[in-house]
Amino acid sequence: MVSFYPGPSRVYPKVKRYLQDAYRDDILSINHRSDEFIALSTRTVSLLKEKLSVPADYTVYFVSSATESWEIIAQSLIKTQSIHLFNGAFGKKWFEYTNRITGNALAYPFNLQEKLRPLACKSGDLICITQNETSNGTQVSNKLIRKVKEKNPDYILAVDATSSMAGIELDFASADVWFASVQKCFGLPAGLGILMCSPRALKRAQDVNNQQHYNSLLLLDDMMQKFQTPYTPNVLDIYLLMRVMESVKPIDKVSKTIRSRYKKWEVFFDTKSERLNLLARDKAIRSHTVLAVETSAEKTKKIKLAAARAGFVLGNGYGEWKDTTFRIANFPAIQRKEIARLMDFLYSFI
Numbered sequence: 001m002v003s004f005y006p007g008p009s010r011v012y013p014k015v016k017r018y019l020q021d022a023y024r025d026d027i028l029s030i031n032h033r034s035d036e037f038i039a040l041s042t043r044t045v046s047l048l049k050e051k052l053s054v055p056a057d058y059t060v061y062f063v064s065s066a067t068e069s070w071e072i073i074a075q076s077l078i079k080t081q082s083i084h085l086f087n088g089a090f091g092k093k094w095f096e097y098t099n100r101i102t103g104n105a106l107a108y109p110f111n112l113q114e115k116l117r118p119l120a121c122k123s124g125d126l127i128c129i130t131q132n133e134t135s136n137g138t139q140v141s142n143k144l145i146r147k148v149k150e151k152n153p154d155y156i157l158a159v160d161a162t163s164s165m166a167g168i169e170l171d172f173a174s175a176d177v178w179f180a181s182v183q184k185c186f187g188l189p190a191g192l193g194i195l196m197c198s199p200r201a202l203k204r205a206q207d208v209n210n211q212q213h214y215n216s217l218l219l220l221d222d223m224m225q226k227f228q229t230p231y232t233p234n235v236l237d238i239y240l241l242m243r244v245m246e247s248v249k250p251i252d253k254v255s256k257t258i259r260s261r262y263k264k265w266e267v268f269f270d271t272k273s274e275r276l277n278l279l280a281r282d283k284a285i286r287s288h289t290v291l292a293v294e295t296s297a298e299k300t301k302k303i304k305l306a307a308a309r310a311g312f313v314l315g316n317g318y319g320e321w322k323d324t325t326f327r328i329a330n331f332p333a334i335q336r337k338e339i340a341r342l343m344d345f346l347y348s349f350i
């Protein structure tokens with residue numbers, strides 16, 4: 001089976017060897033306070049920054065998931081109120097989780113077929129944007145994120161890039177907080193999240209001064225000064241991340257590959273297929289890493305059933321598009337020949 005599910009998805013084939021190496025080299029039982037761990041953690045952070053082009057003064061933290069990052073941000077970075085700009089299920093969930101903690105989160109949903117509008121906010125002090133909305137296959141461009149920042153210079157800008165980080169180029173300097181988890185574009189097994197913060201975000205954390213939780217940003221930061229975590233982390237996944245980051249090309253190269261594969265899918269759905277359409281109509285808002293394909297409920301069912309028999313796992317539709325869409329991951333770990341095979345398979349349904 002090849003998983004085109006947009007997370008967890010196909011892992012890099014090399015992960016098999018890395019797992020064997022991890023077992024052989026006793027990575028599985030190293031202590032998270034040991035020098036070995038500190039070396040592993042230091043190297044992983046440095047590779048992440050190098051390969052993904054993260055500004056040198058940003059700090060990288062190991063957390064458990066993207067969902068945990070929502071909670072860390074809600075507890076550690078909001079002084080008065082958070083503002084949530086979203087057009088899909090993950091952005092909405094982020095808003096809801098935050099609202100359960102703070103009780104006063106503000107939601108600004110926007111239409112799936114329209115671009116996010118970068119307005120100047122009038123209240124609050126933290127803006128939340130889902131860069132790649134995994135539920136409906138749309139994305140917010142680097143340019144728009146920068147505009148939001150420019151219109152709201154006093155706000156902390158937090159960006160959920162869970163299903164795009166390590167797949168496309170992100171302009172990290174344009175926002176203060178970025179996070180992702182490794183089961184999407186990193187091509188790794190689930191169980192590890194990555195959170196990145198600018199010096200401005202850390203300054204905010206000091207002002208808020210939340211120290212009540214094991215994952216309070218101040219505590220995470222305190223431990224990360226020594227390349228450690230407050231809790232026992234997923235050392236195996238950090239090791240696998242290090243190995244994958246050693247082997248991948250720099251993000252501008254990876255991004256080029258993802259873009260050209262995406263273009264092929266776009267041509268397929270826009271010009272070759274009448275009955276299968278990308279859910280987002282405007283090319284400028286389409287995600288390059290997650291495709292949401294719309295068709296009739298009957299056809300969706302048929303395709304998913306036949307796909308499973310042919311050895312493909314497709315992503316289910318999400319939320320209000322549950323029955324009339326399916327999703328295809330365009331993540332870097334998926335092999336070119338696997339995409340060609342899936343395209344061949346889909347030809348019989350166009």
Ligand SMILES: *Cc1c(COP(=O)(O)O)cnc(C)c1O
Nearest residue numbers: 065066067090132134162163181
């Ligand atoms: C998958 C996903 C999440 C949740 O990730 P977890 O690792 O399960 O916490 C959050 N946001 C987006 C945009 C996602 O795609």
